[in-house]
Amino acid sequence: MSMLSVEHLNVWFGKGHNRVDAVTDASFDVAPGESFGLVGESGSGKSTILRAITGLVPTWSGRITVDGQDVAKKRHRSFYKTVQMVFQDPYASLHPRHSVDAVLGETLHLHGFRDIDARVVRLLDDVGLGQKFRFRFPHQLSGGQRQRVAIARALAAEPRILLLDEPTSALDVSVQAEILNLLTDLRAEHGLTYVMVSHDLAVVGHVCARLAVMKDSRIVEIMDVDSLRAKRANHPYSQELLRNSVGA
Amino acid sequence: MTLLDVENLWVQFPTRQGVFDAVRGVSFTLGKERLGIVGESGSGKSMTGRAILRLIRPPGIVRADRIALEGVDLLGMTEKEMRAVRGQRISMVMQDPKFSLNPVMTIGDQLIEAYRLANKSDRKGAKQAALDALASVSIRDGERVMRAYPHEMSGGMGQRIMIAMMLIPGPQILIADEPTSALDVSVQRQVLAIMDDLVTSRGMGLIFISHDLNLVADFCDRVLIMYAGRVVEVCRADRLHEATHPYTRGLLNSLPRLDEPRERLSVLKRDPAWSEAPGVSGRI
Numbered sequence: 001m002s003m004l005s006v007e008h009l010n011v012w013f014g015k016g017h018n019r020v021d022a023v024t025d026a027s028f029d030v031a032p033g034e035s036f037g038l039v040g041e042s043g044s045g046k047s048t049i050l051r052a053i054t055g056l057v058p059t060w061s062g063r064i065t066v067d068g069q070d071v072a073k074k075r076h077r078s079f080y081k082t083v084q085m086v087f088q089d090p091y092a093s094l095h096p097r098h099s100v101d102a103v104l105g106e107t108l109h110l111h112g113f114r115d116i117d118a119r120v121v122r123l124l125d126d127v128g129l130g131q132k133f134r135f136r137f138p139h140q141l142s143g144g145q146r147q148r149v150a151i152a153r154a155l156a157a158e159p160r161i162l163l164l165d166e167p168t169s170a171l172d173v174s175v176q177a178e179i180l181n182l183l184t185d186l187r188a189e190h191g192l193t194y195v196m197v198s199h200d201l202a203v204v205g206h207v208c209a210r211l212a213v214m215k216d217s218r219i220v221e222i223m224d225v226d227s228l229r230a231k232r233a234n235h236p237y238s239q240e241l242l243r244n245s246v247g248a
Numbered sequence: 249m250t251l252l253d254v255e256n257l258w259v260q261f262p263t264r265q266g267v268f269d270a271v272r273g274v275s276f277t278l279g280k281e282r283l284g285i286v287g288e289s290g291s292g293k294s295m296t297g298r299a300i301l302r303l304i305r306p307p308g309i310v311r312a313d314r315i316a317l318e319g320v321d322l323l324g325m326t327e328k329e330m331r332a333v334r335g336q337r338i339s340m341v342m343q344d345p346k347f348s349l350n351p352v353m354t355i356g357d358q359l360i361e362a363y364r365l366a367n368k369s370d371r372k373g374a375k376q377a378a379l380d381a382l383a384s385v386s387i388r389d390g391e392r393v394m395r396a397y398p399h400e401m402s403g404g405m406g407q408r409i410m411i412a413m414m415l416i417p418g419p420q421i422l423i424a425d426e427p428t429s430a431l432d433v434s435v436q437r438q439v440l441a442i443m444d445d446l447v448t449s450r451g452m453g454l455i456f457i458s459h460d461l462n463l464v465a466d467f468c469d470r471v472l473i474m475y476a477g478r479v480v481e482v483c484r485a486d487r488l489h490e491a492t493h494p495y496t497r498g499l500l501n502s503l504p505r506l507d508e509p510r511e512r513l514s515v516l517k518r519d520p521a522w523s524e525a526p527g528v529s530g531r532i
Contacts, residue, residue, distance in 0.1 A: 173502050173503055174502045174515070174516035181512050199432065206504035206513070244436075
């Protein structure tokens with residue numbers, strides 16, 4: 001029984017002559033508690049898959065099931081209780097004039113929680129920020145702290161699946177290590193399922209147990225992390241990607 | 249042979265809370281080599297590159313005992329003399345080609361303009377030179393690229409065009425500030441190979457500013473590691489992985505590695521003593 005399953009997913013933008021196929025015939029399964037990576041170059045469609053799953057792109061066909069339930073074109077409120085997303089740029093994904101308290105409070109309110117005050121405190125503790133950050137604004141936070149707030153916001157709904165779109169690529173390596181450790185801890189504590197997009201094979205290798213390599217809108221290969229570490233790729237493109245990754 | 253000699257460089261910004269020191273007493277020399285400057289955001293690495301070209305705008309202050317280009321002090325030059333240095337003798341490639349190219353001029357016009365500023369030449373000669381410059385960065389269909397606008401180019405193409413444009417006047421020094429950070433890994437390799445080839449064949453000095461330790465270890469000859477505005481360690485690039493300073497070690501250890509899987513990554517513990525300790529000189 002898979003937590004998230006994507007079958008023959010196609011995503012396109014534009015119509016007629018201007019139609020661009022961003023994702024072509026992508027299929028993969030993610031088991032509960034597993035973390036799955038999507039790697040590839042920019043424009044290969046890896047982020048688009050995440051956006052299609054969350055409903056940020058209306059033009060898709062195929063089948064997406066979350067916890068056995070078919071996902072309809074119009075997402076039900078309960079969908080967002082199960083699936084949440086963390087974006088790449090923590091500078092762009094927080095409202096500049098909302099305090100951390102307002103960001104988390106509003107999210108909790110929208111998800112229908114009552115004990116908002118206690119939950120804000122718990123969320124901040126969960127992501128290692130603590131109380132003193134509660135009434136700060138985004139410009140008073142560092143990049144790593146902002147990404148922690150973005151993760152706290154995603155956790156507010158108590159989701160079971162987190163979609164992570166390059167969660168550390170805008171951060172310094174030392175901060176990246178902190179965020180990756182946080183993600184590891186949160187997955188263990190809350191039994192979360194991750195789908196992570198990254199261009200950094202070492203990051204995906206650290207977080208994920210299996211990964212799909214994408215090229216020109218298609219998934220060319222799905223491999224496990226042991227093959228990645230041993231550099232055993234079957235498709236010529238994945239072999240090239242492995243060779244090109246410095247220090248990997 | 250020393251191309252550039254920087255001694256005790258300071259960059260300061262007056263703020264309401266007092267003077268902020270972005271660069272604090274950096275010293276290094278650059279010969280015909282590839283010198284890497286690595287550090288995290290805010291370590292002062294980009295400010296160092298900009299200060300050499302005197303590109304820090306007021307109220308920012310640049311002070312140094314010496315910034316000498318082949319024995320001539322840059323700090324004593326007038327703004328007019330400085331303009332003859334910028335681009336002509338020291339060139340700079342920035343991170344993102346989208347912001348460095350003029351969006352409303354064709355690439356051909358921009359290359360021709362760059363060439364004609366440096367050389368007395370008619371348009372026809374300049375056009376040929378521009379085509380040659382594009383060929384030198386492995387752009388084969390130069391004619392088509394010349395007619396295109398920057399938004400029609402991919403990131404890798406844009407960065408190659410930038411490198412071509414910067415190399416047209418034949419500078420002695422190229423300062424590359426995160427030239428490949430916005431590019432995909434495969435394109436990154438190509439751009440680096442092209443840059444490496446041009447720099448070595450022309451006997452130029454290269455200052456390569458990057459946050460990527462592995463890239464610098466692979467690509468440069470010598471590395472300065474910067475922390476809080478100071479150079480904390482200088483080492484040979486191929487020995488970067490044997491670096492001894494706790495900050496450098498911390499950075500190296502915080503990287504996830506495919507060959508050494510770990511449950512948790514080690515987190516850098518910052519020691520206030522690092523920023524207090526006197527800087528290391530990168531002069532030879």
